[in-house]
Amino acid sequence: MTVLGEIALWIALPVALWGTVLSFIGGRSGRGDLILSGERTAYVLTLLILVASLGIIAAFVGNQYQYSYVANYSNRELDTYFKVAGLWAGQRGSLVFWTLLLSVFASIAVFTNRNRNREFMPYVSGTLLGLLAFLIVVLLFADVSPFERLGFTPANGRGLNPQLQSYWMTIHPPTLYLGFTAFAVPFAFAISALLTGRLDSRWIAITRRWILLSWFFLTCGIVLGMRWAYEELGWGGYWFWDPVENASLLPWLTATAFLHSIQIQENRGMLKVWNMALVVITFLLTLFATFLTRSGLIESVHSFAQNLTIAYIFLGFMGGLAAFSCLLIVYRLPLLRSENQIQSFLSRESAFLFNNLLLVGITFAVAWGTLFPLITEGFFGETINVGPPFYNRVNIPIGLILLALMGIGPVIAWRRASPRNLRRNFVLPLVAGVAVLGALLLAGVRHNMALATFGVSAFVMAIVVREFWKGTKARARIAGEGVFSAFRGLVRRNRRRWGGYVVHAGVVVLFTGLAGAAFDVVVEQELAPGEAISVRSAFGNEYRLVYESLSHSRPRAAEDVAENDWRWTALMTIYRNGERIGVTRPERRIYPVMEQQSTEVGIASSLLEDLYVIPKDVDLDSGAERVVFEVKALPLVPWIWCGGLVVAIGALVGLWPTGTVPVRAAAARRVRGPLPAGAVG
């Protein structure tokens, strides 16, 4: 199977090149047969890359350590589902996995557009196939083939990094990659629009779903990654402004900006160049996130011994793509002129514009911080890292303004709004915000940034709730419906708008959860069995954790390494305000084959806060049962996950097949006859 996989990858190369060339020639000459042949290569590539991927998985599951990739990321003792996940455990496999997802999305794009948007399609499939061809060339010739053989067969592999041995490994990377690769489709349509000169908002109308789909996966991927980092000790909590985390955030930020700015183009015919730039930048950032962070280019501050070839190849490719896109945009500038101007500073489009500037500002700050070590290394010969304080100082204020804009934007009308009306609309939410602020001050909260976050959050939440209430009421009045069916009809009629508001509500909850970090309480103590550690949380709850016992799974004979890991498990009983609420089992693990350790924290969640238990110092050799525990009471952390869930639900509402009349159908009906009464409104 593995050999067949390698053969399939070799077959894929000429196929991809053939498809790319034929698609472009077919589009240029208007020859349907060439276009069809090009489009068929998309399906064929999916099959071929799938065979290659299955080949790699087969090598993992079959313990074929003659392949260097398998030997480096697996061993006999590893659980089977981690072996399957070995496909994306390292850079080489990730490259194949990325190619597979891209080919799947390319096939879906080709299939769903087989009878429509035909003028775009040759260049769309050409662009996607070109990207695939590039990836396959890299896989085969850039010394990163996952099928590379060692020349001998080691008895066992080196195993998977303990920190990756978590069930999140099977969920988080694929989700994020789905987000990255899905964005290739809007990029391809943008390139096609530039090449064909069809630069009205049509390409945006076609790709709106794709953009939202990609954004949905990116969001889920990032939040899942935060949860993983939270559970895995050594990654500094749910967010640490680590280069890899930053790299996944960058395309999310620009994609978010793009989701807002396309609305201005659709509604007002403005920002066409800006949107083109955003789609190109976002796609480049997805490439950056997938490849450069894993190539060792950024981590080169820590180790110079990395093979940077792949980094330079991707850097060159991204530079080429950027230059090509810029040239195309400049060439098409006359067609990209704005049709309107902003009429008033007080208008939704100007709020959106401001939101875009802030998002791009954060993008720039994060990118600057991520690349700073590289820049100083290049220019001054020494690497200087910027840490979380830099990011927090820059991004928290901008984030707060963005949060406030989420409330202000929806209330301002398109084109222009009068200040008097704004005042009237803002009174109630402002009262809500100030009331929350006052209550918190009375309760003795004195952290400025957190206070600001809570106040603004209450303001935005009040606006979102009122928007839903007012919309439902208006609809109930106009359509003469009951409240419930009016609400359903409201959301169904404009899923994008209402889905967006749900997303805003989720972000508010998430931000509130993040602000909770200002009130973390940490205690540390060495305990013998039977002793207890106490911590008083910011919400005033008194927690007592009784250390009951330490058990371990270490085999008797130390040289017996048939186990993947040995575990020392502490058992602790948790009391809240004197009442027993449960137990937690924090763990230390040793991975004998890799000679590494990991710590599994114990987490006890409630609605308002998490109790986070770290077995900090365990004497693994003597078997003594005294353990140093660090216990943290983390207020509002559960809100982060809850907010993430609400954001995902909101995105799904926007993605759901819409009840409104799509452009094509509306236009077709326009020709055929009057619309049925229910279709408009």
Place this chain on the structure above:
Amino acid sequence: MAALIGGILLAAGVMLYVIEPVFSGRGAPVYDSEDDYDEGAARRRVALTALRDLEYDRATGKLDRKDYESLRAELSHDALRQLEPDAEGGDPADSVVERASSELEDEIAQIRRALREGLECASCQHVNRAGARFCAQCGQALEAGGGAGTRTNAGASGVAGAES
């Protein structure tokens, strides 16, 4: 060996499938079968959406009466300009609007009546009962009645819908 044979078979199958259109001459459509998206349709849709949003903003209290009325006049003007098929190409909008506004009001009234009572025939203006497929007076197919009159009717029904 088995893998090699499998690979050869795979390569052959793939090649046949991909190259077949070039030899058989079978092609994918180069243009959309009905080119139903044109710049004008998009603009009309945008203009009508803007009107709909305006109504929504007014209904939820985001616009006061004065702003609402001035914007409504402005947007209706835009929408009318887009609804007029000849308007693209920079015709002075005002004359178009003058011509179109009274016609449009008639049409809105017609559409409202037709939607309430049944379908109006595009060729003889006979109002048929709702659900009729052919005109009871002249026999014209009601759904497929093309022509400029029907086009404007449908567009105007969008405005009527937005207002309702």
